[in-house]
Amino acid sequence: MTPIMSKSAAAVFVTAARIRGGHSWAELAAAMDAPLVWATAALLGRHALSAQQAEIICELLALDDSVAEALRQQPTRTADPAIMSDPTVYRFVEAINVYGPTLKELIHEEFGDGIMSAINFQMDISRRPDPDGDRVVVTFDGKFLDYRW
Template sequence: MSRRDAAALVRTARVRQGLTWAAIAQALDAPLVRTTAALLGQHPMSAEQAETACALLGLEDAVAEALQQQPARSIDPELLQDPTIYRFSEALAVYGPALKELIHEEFGDGIMSAINFKVDIARRAHPDGDRVVVTFDGKFLDYRW
């Protein structure tokens, strides 16, 4: 079974079981965003995590096996048709060059790791409507020439 097919089954089973992503992450004792990404095929899961998730969701062993495979990451052009994902890409298109310059100014010549990395999402109340707060927390990796 492909990771994409496994992800589709996970999405359907989550809704069918009436579970939130947070409830699944809690059952796995794992970070919310990383767990959700793993269940959507973007990170490998340990055998124990995959088996626990599939038991919770009522999914077969083939799904657990797919969730343990190392993903081949690429940007699927279909993703950019989703309004939320498009807004993230738009934000990076607008602010990415500025963030790069500011990282270089503050840290020197290097990049932010997306491997030694944490991401979190939160809601912040605001009088004009609630705010979405996304935090990227990546280790700075200096270029070593």
């Protein structure tokens, strides 16, 4: 029996096929009828696709069933030190290191004792023109979960 391909290996195949085929992440998300950020994360191995979504993507990218099988598997969501040191990713780490305590205080002041869910969660990214250079706008939209005793 052949082992199931890892989600990280499947992500490599998806990325290569996307680039070589001239497809955008937005096109793949639309084909799956899924939000752009979620779909991109899923295709990079951070979420599980449904059987139908995996079939659509593999057909569009001409990938075989072993990739579809991997895309359907539940992920292990851990931090990869190599990814954490990427300059783009690290800017988010830096922002959380600087503003994390502030966000915590402001969330508690506004909502009470609790957290923002990263499970019941949506995220969006957009561009905002600015005379000093375009701005990246990232929106985190998570359900508030209060601590209950």
